[in-house]
Amino acid sequence: MNLATVALKNTRRNLFRTALTVLGVAVAMLAFLLLRTVLSAWLVGVEYSAKDRLATRHKVTFIMTLPKRYVEDVRAIKGVESVTWFNWFGGRLPGKEDQFFGSMAIDPPSFFQVYDEVSLPEEHKQAFLQNRRGALVGAVLARQFGWKVGDRVTLEGTIFPGKWEFIIDGVYSAKRRSMDESSFYFHWDLLNQTVPVPQQEQVGWIASKVPNAGQAATVAKRIDALFEPRDIQTLSMSERAMNTSFLGMVSTLLDAIQIVSGVILLIMMLILGNTIAMGVRERTHEYGVLRAIGFLPRHLSLFVLGEATIIGLLGGALGVAIGIPLINGGVGRYLEENMTGFFPYFRVAQQDVVIALALSLVLASLAALVPAYQAGKLQVTDALRKLG
């Protein structure tokens, strides 16, 4: 037996209270770990984005479209290897409006050139290229709705009203994490010929591929410089920069997540501090006895700090032990499959585990500082009088 084992045994004094406190710390740490993983996952999304692809959009906003003729202008720019274009469709499945997925009109031949990580059987690819009513769906989306090749799917347009019927010609998967597997693609020609004349010959954004990532910035400048004198100016950036700028758009949300993490930890600290303070109050007489037999104020403070750090560490370890399988195996897998674009890799980072455990220890110590100080400054005779 030593002083540390006395502190350890003290945690067993009121097992129910200790268990509840450990559980409280564990839940706080689990929430902290989840929020930290969300933050890390956002950044990982940027990491995985293609560095050799550019996105060109209306200079003012994503919502405004570009003239289709800009595609050929971009194709002609030095350093551009291949070009394709998209229109955001915003389709929903009737009766399943709450289940969001991305639906876009594309130019299939150029799409396959620019997005060479798209993988599907050649016969399915050829069928999709030739069928004007054809649709290409991601493997995750197909699994989610039970779709297979040959199925007829009707989407309801939110931007382009009406019911749009498609035949699924192919189910794609992605060779790299730079592309999600939960999108719905169909022919741009179909959209272009169906919408009213003012909306025809318009594209949402242009995606172009450059030979290497090092040229991306230069080519982006060339593109924007070309359209600068025109009525509609563009804003070009690498896919990575686009994702980063998107992060900038949600920076308030990320800041909010950081604040919530802090608040959770603060609450955890207060709960722990209260439990420890209760213990100190209940043991005043006992501390008097320990002081009488020769223990110094610092010994009592160490007992209190030791007990708090043991509880904090147990809670942190439990939170991590529950958090890793829950996030990696449950929430993470779901998000990776259904929101690949945002969360291509939603797993608990090792450094976050270390931070969580270190915080458990540090915050538990901080929570115990006041009770430890109070225990240390007890007068022996006053403490002995408390009960006797």
Added chain:
Amino acid sequence: MTTEATNGSDFIRLDDVGKVYYRGKEPIEVLKQLHLTMPEGAFEALMGPSGSGKSTLLNLIAGLDSPSSGSVRISGQELGRMTEAQRAHWRSQNVGFIFQTYNLLPVLTAAENVELPLLLTRLPSSERKERARVALRVVGLEDRADHRPDQLSGGQQQRVAIARAIVTDPKIIVADEPTGDLDRTSADQILELLVRLNRELKKTIVMVTHDPAAAERATIVRRLDKGALI
């Protein structure tokens, strides 16, 4: 720290000791110019009505408190001149405590409770355990070493407390109502044990008690009233 040679008769020596507590701004004189000497190896009982100052006197002798005036010398050492930390160290080496309510740590076994004061020494773990075992044998509870306090009777708990008090081999044992919570049979066993510690191990025992039967076991009975010896 001041140490002076003593003859055997003033092992414990209190000169002109006064103790004043304050209730708000109002002073309450608990001990008044008290003179007292006790020889080494004495077994003395302090009796008196509640509020007479006997527990305060015990606390001064045990080094738990310091006098407002006068001096308390134990074995020639002036306790009033020691710092808080020096007094704590002195207590750990020279005083064993027995309380009315035993005051064992409920999460520790009997052996661990007895070993507790030895954690303040540099003794190796095996030596500490051995000393705790010997102390438990002295009080007749070696076979209860692994029992927690809630698995022991009141009398047994008090015997564990006595083992804890003697495990550091202190010169003085202070006992504050050691039989106050016990039935007559258990109380007699505890008193018998104290007598043995006094006679066989030559421990100086100062005991506060309300119990005349307990006081009878002491060699000297002192009575206090209103902060003065009578």
